[in-house]
Amino acid sequence: MNRILKGPLAGVFGGAHLLPFFTPIDGADAGFDPIDHTQVDARLGTWKDVQALSSTVDIVADLIVNHVSSSSPQFLDFSRKGPDSRYAGMFLTFDRVFPQGACESDILAIYRPRPTLSFSPATLISGERKILWTTFNPEQVDIDVRHPEAEAYLESILRRFQTAGIKMIRLDAVGYAIKKPGTSCFMIPETFDFIRELTSKARALGIEVLVEIHSNYLKQLEVARQVDWAYDFALFRSDPRPLARWLLISPRNAVTVLDTHDGIGVVDVGADASGTPGLLSPEEIDSLVETIHQRSRGESRQATGAAARNLDLYQVNCTFLDALGGRETDFLIARALQFFAPGIPQVYYVGLMGGTNDMGLLSRTGVGRDINRHYYTAAEIEAALQGPLVQKQIELIRLRNTHPAFSGEVQVDVPAESRIQIQWRQHKHWIMLHSDLSVPSASITGSGMKPMTIAG
DSSP: OHHHHHTTTTTTOSEEEEOOOEEOTTSTTTTSSOSEEEEEOTTTOOHHHHHHHHTTSEEEEEEEOSEEETTSHHHHHHHHHGGGSTTGGGBOBHHHHOTTOOOHHHHHHSOOSSSSOSEEEEEOTTSOEEEEEOSSOTTEEEBOTTSHHHHHHHHHHHHHHHHTTOOEEEEETGGGOOOOTTSOSSSOHHHHHHHHHHHHHHHHTTOEEEEOOOSOHHHHHHHHTTSSEEEEOOOOOSOOHHHHHHHHHSOTTEEEOSOBTTBEEOGGGSOOTTOOOOSSOHHHHHHHHHHHHHHTTTHHHHTSGGGSBSOOSSEEOSOHHHHTTTOHHHHHHHHHHHHHSSSEEOOOHHHHTTOOOOHHHHHHHOBGGGGGOOOOOHHHHHHHHTSHHHHHHHHHHHHHHHOGGGGSEEEEEEEETTEEEEEEEETTEEEEEEEETTTTEEEEEETTSOOEEEEO
């Protein structure tokens, strides 16, 4: 990676988000179930390699807050010793959260990202039977982030990150971190308290905090007010009006995305569980998802919902290019809209490479997200970097990086039903994206630059 960022991508990216590189990278959830969160998987390298990369670009690393692997030393100690383990209080069991028991309404109130319950029965090494809180899968055991051992665990990871020169952490699954009987156990007031406290600890070590929350847009706005950075997962159709309304209020401290390792977000534009309206109606979201399935020739349907393991309710698993039916003009317009949105753009590696659905990998693993997690060879990277789709994206990235108007103020207009116009101004500098989504086509004009056109 360092060679590529210093070579063909020199000056293109100022930072790199390294997906979990901890021991092991190939567990039950592709590294999001670390056995040892403080060790680099030896198959990838060492902390010295991470530190070397941090001298080239700013590094973002995941702090997996909500859970640890059932094969971690801490859980194995608890499994062997039970209540005599120093880690006994670190792990959430049914009886710890519900000491007086729970009724049906308590269980149904818990927000679920997947259509399963939050609990897994387990027989510990000691022979004791327990019901463990496992938000995502039985191999990922939720921890009590308020327990002293859990606090020490998370703080040890932060110190390890600081030593390696990591500049930002992404709080993975932090929305589920606090469990409280009688609530949804998702983004409750106590969760915000915890996020503020953890953010303060990270900042004291010189580390910025990016929060990953898939929820109604109002929750995103609330989170953004309390941390350094929040994601903008907004997804829209050919009608630009909802997008324009969102960009007028979207957090300016956002990391904007089109596609990610977790798929294409859907819940972020929808209503929440209490009925608070979303940016799109349920009918519009259903139509949007069905359009993706049709344009991907049904491949996304094979990787989404009950058809695939690692099931989440808030995403469509598909590469962004295939979600658009391979239409490169549409893809580049979407990328331009992302780059003109307020915030810092993040470009997923498969999207950068113009990648298509990896049906072979999906077939081998049965994990829906793997459709958009192709393992590129050096030769594939070299070939992709020479392609016109990648070169055009790099041109747009360099424009976003260098034009001074992007340091100013943004204005968003919808001059006609299918058209959106985003303009940035700083003093005498200006730049404007004008896109007609019905054609589709787009043009970029601005001070001190040659006009650019995106059209089929």
